[in-house]
Amino acid sequence: MPVFTSHTAFEIARGVKAFLNLEAGLTCNGTPDLQVSRDKDEEISRLRAELARLRGAPRPVSSPTEEAPIFFLIGRSKSGTSWLMRLLNSHPEILCRGEGMFFEENTSRSLFWALSRSEGVQAWLARSPWTRQAPDEGLENMLGTFVSQAMRQRLEGVRKRTGTKKIVGDKSPFKSADTIRDIGTACPGAKVVHIIRDGRDVAVSSAHHRWNNATDVGGHRNLTPDQVAKREAYRSDPSAFLATGQSIFAEGHVAEIARNWNESVGGTVENAASLGENYHELRYEDLLAEPLVEVRRLLEFLGADSGDKLVRECVKAASFEQLSGGRAQGEEDSSSFYRKGIAGDWKNHFTTEDSRIFKEEAGKLLIRLGYEKNLDW
């Protein structure tokens, strides 16, 4: 509950309170008792905004839900971040949306990128007497305050309609291990949920994702005629295509994904140490195998109600059947974002050569994360 201490707000609040008391047939004793009930609080905000408007001043930005807990749901793309976002968002206390694109200074179109590319902002930070001692820190702090404010303000809007949401999270797949470090410096105290998936399944999923985002089906990615032919061959008969021993991957694609998975996921796990208890890691595979256990743990970590009934409802709301619009898990639709929803599908796709390349780039991380015991696979 806000405590009105500013002079102006104080006067207005007192005036409004007197008015409300009069309405209720009470007398105002005139003491600056500013603890007012919630609904009167809202009434006061409304009247104050009205008063500001009448005074010719602009309306204030609607009050964000101050101090609401904030979390970030991160993971390498194609690792289940969207699935988990939907799952969490179905919880009555959690608002989880994406993608905020807040972090990573070197990822174009992120907020961090936008702020750090602003010459005016950089010049100001470097020269203002309030920031010039540590301009980089200044930029991170601007980023952090703005991120928290934007998320909490949206939460406030949703809360006004639903009344139950009180924790807010952003889902953003990361491109690099910078994301978790940026969160740590810009938003200290925020919680981080990191979902990890076997890099080989990530690779298979990415290949299908590329096919789905090709320019010939309205996407942004240019495919060579060869790749388009490959996609069509696979889609007309997946098992026949795989039986030929051809790789589903374009030249160099496996290496590229394996390298990025190794760097970004491996780096994120390393950087996570500095977040301590604010970091929670879970596996796509565990979420599939034991959803109730994993979801309860996750809700406990986030400080949300983790009663059995709620856990079951969240799992159900984000079941593969729900998300895919009726298909059973394992029933593939190569053109769907929710394609197949299983673990270990790489075994059906990887050629010997694909495996060799992946092992070379990220074999050790697979072992470190417990996906393999050694390199003999």
Add this chain to the structure above:
Amino acid sequence: MRRTSTGKSGHRAPARDRPRTDLDGRYPEIPGFEKYMSSGIESNGGTSLLARARGLYRGRLRRLANGKATSVRGGAGSEASSTPVFFVTGLGKSGTRWLTKILDSHPEILCKGEGRFFSAGWHRADLGPENDRALASSLYYALEHSDHLRLWIERSVWSRNDDPDEHLKALMRLATDYFLTSQLSETDKILVGDKSPLQDEEFMREVSEVYPVAKVIHIIRDGRDRTVSSMHRGWRRANQGYLHRLTAEELARGEALREDPKKLVQTGEGMFKEERLRQAARHWRLLVGRAIQDGQALIGSNYTEVRYEDLLVRPNEEVERLLGFLGADADPKIVEHCVDSASFEKLSRGRERGEEDPSSFYRKGVAGDWRNHFTAEDSRSFKEEAGELLIQLGYEKDLDW
């Protein structure tokens, strides 16, 4: 330096929460205050004064901590919460720096500048490595003109349904609030002010939109004196290499004035080129006139004015009033201390008021110096451009001067 994941060498841990944690329950020792209380001021009742002052200090700190618990993170939305932030404004050469020094010498107030937060319409194009001490364009300008930032706001799932300008205002408020209060938290003080000279006509409107709970002190000086002062600054800056701002003829007049301060008035030539004087008068009328109007209408009880001339003739009275306005301790001993530590003698390092040094920022420090410099022609020009505002502000009764 941002690339290391944990400790940044030389940096303290970047905790945005720092301003709050310091105020959270435990009250820091105030060595600076104690030292000042025991040495700077003669003991008048000794410990009781110190104890009283300290009690006030802690009480205010506690209130501030309570206010903060619900405020800082909230940003532009939480305009109902208290803020320790204020702004000192005024047209350049009107005493903003003097007033800033007075306030900063108060044991509870941190005041410096220029942060250049506001004035979205003001920017400078000549920022090169050669003038690396020059101030940048305002933060508001930088934010408003960042196309990438605007695009992000328009696209992000967290902001795309809202008015982008409201988000920019929120970002302005959050950044301003953060930068000022985080430095404040590293001191023993409880109020923080930025010296923000008027750059354009929109300052008060912007403050009222972005930071409606911040207090604003507007220092006003007779436009004729500030114009004389401004011309001297032009010559000083020309000596520092900013030649392009003045014409050759103006530079010559500066030389002539330096050789014989009275000659230019006697010959009727005067120190000003007519257009320069008219421009300065118009500038004063527009910016000061608008600031007064908007300050009173839009900022209301969080806005106050002070005259340079009043600060000269009755400093203690005025400083006491301003401290009360800010909510700082206005004990007479503290007022005396503030006035004294920003006296002309101290600021000019030893000269008395009226003893001129054209090469100093603290040149002469008097009111009414324009009478020594204005020719009849200058007066006529100024009257035409800004005579009404002089009357409105009580500097003249009519146009017969």
